[in-house]
Amino acid sequence: MRVRPGSTPVGAAGILSGVRLAEVLQRSTEWLAGRGSDSPRLDAEVLIGHALGLQRIALYTEADRPLTDDEMATCRALIARRGELEPVAHITGRRAFGRLDLEVTPDVLVPRPDTEVVVDVVVEVAPEGARIVDWGTGSGAIALSVADLRPDVTVVGLEQSAAALAVAQRNLAAAPELVDRVRLLESDGMTAVVGEPFDLVVSNPPYLVPADLERYPALRHEPEQALVAGPVGTEDHARVAAEAAVALAPGGWLVLEVGEGQAEAVEGILATAGFADLGRRADLAGITRVIWGRSAPPGAPASPGS
Numbered sequence: 001m002r003v004r005p006g007s008t009p010v011g012a013a014g015i016l017s018g019v020r021l022a023e024v025l026q027r028s029t030e031w032l033a034g035r036g037s038d039s040p041r042l043d044a045e046v047l048i049g050h051a052l053g054l055q056r057i058a059l060y061t062e063a064d065r066p067l068t069d070d071e072m073a074t075c076r077a078l079i080a081r082r083g084e085l086e087p088v089a090h091i092t093g094r095r096a097f098g099r100l101d102l103e104v105t106p107d108v109l110v111p112r113p114d115t116e117v118v119v120d121v122v123v124e125v126a127p128e129g130a131r132i133v134d135w136g137t138g139s140g141a142i143a144l145s146v147a148d149l150r151p152d153v154t155v156v157g158l159e160q161s162a163a164a165l166a167v168a169q170r171n172l173a174a175a176p177e178l179v180d181r182v183r184l185l186e187s188d189g190m191t192a193v194v195g196e197p198f199d200l201v202v203s204n205p206p207y208l209v210p211a212d213l214e215r216y217p218a219l220r221h222e223p224e225q226a227l228v229a230g231p232v233g234t235e236d237h238a239r240v241a242a243e244a245a246v247a248l249a250p251g252g253w254l255v256l257e258v259g260e261g262q263a264e265a266v267e268g269i270l271a272t273a274g275f276a277d278l279g280r281r282a283d284l285a286g287i288t289r290v291i292w293g294r295s296a297p298p299g300a301p302a303s304p305g306s
């Protein structure tokens with residue numbers, strides 16, 4: 001068989017066993033860059049480290065080590081999957097989020113660093129002993145992080161997808177110190193907790209429009225119900241706001257992640273739903289990523305940190 005140069009990872013037909021680790025890393029990086037990865041070196045490091053059972057630092061301390069046939073085959077298979085833009089987290093089954101190391105499968109959204117800003121806001125504004133809802137908990141990233149960082153609060157993670165909820169439950173089971181303060185429930189919106197009062201509702205709801213899936217091919221590996229809200233993109237923000245307005249105690253907080261360009265629309269949604277003292281925070285790229293409001297005239301500072 002003839003193989004077009006660069007058409008297979010780490011030169012599948014060309015590299016023989018015995019190639020040094022450093023060279024495999026370099027060739028994998030170049031190949032992934034050509035396949036559209038926006039972080040080819042990091043991806044190659046994580047995947048080759050995973051394939052070989054090595055910490056990233058060992059990729060460099062053992063740079064001259066030759067790889068065996070089996071090791072080459074394992075590396076090649078993982079790099080090939082990334083070449084199809086499958087998320088690294090799906091390939092390794094893990095994703096770091098804040099202080100947590102979460103299990104991630106194709107049933108859940110891969111938690112994004114942007115969402116750590118949402119967690120920051122919740123951790124800052126939640127009143128002492130707050131009863132918190134995480135609407136659309138997915139892997140449990142927000143619910144578990146907030147419970148981890150604020151030992152005084154209780155959190156209910158709600159999720160409509162049973163398969164996603166199972167992932168969140170395994171992540172909770174891996175953090176036994178949190179199990180007394182975190183409940184995870186299958187629920188369409190807040191239906192499973194109707195009548196329960198809460199002090200804070202947080203959500204990173206779906207906020208894409210269907211055309212975004214065409215525009216960003218890498219998203220095809222993640223569940224559509226975690227990504228797409230509807231033709232406008234803010235449909236789920238409106239639903240969360242309406243449900244939170246009913247469930248929140250007076251002065252309760254609503255904290256929402258928003259997509260790029262959605263801040264003003266979501267502020268309008270919050271105002272219409274009766275929320276006041278609106279605030280916003282940007283992510284590390286300077287894009288407004290979090291919008292919050294309070295359900296009644298506040299007796300506390302309107303802005304985190306103020």
Ligand SMILES: C[S@@+](CC[C@H](N)C(=O)[O-])C[C@H]1O[C@@H](n2cnc3c(N)ncnc32)[C@H](O)[C@@H]1O
Nearest residue numbers: 109111136137138159160188189204205206226
């Ligand atoms: C953007 S993902 C966020 C997941 C996780 N909170 C995170 O930040 O990584 C949105 C989540 O909301 C869930 N979801 C969508 N519609 C829902 C609904 N009506 N009720 C409950 N969960 C819903 C999806 O299944 C998905 O897990």
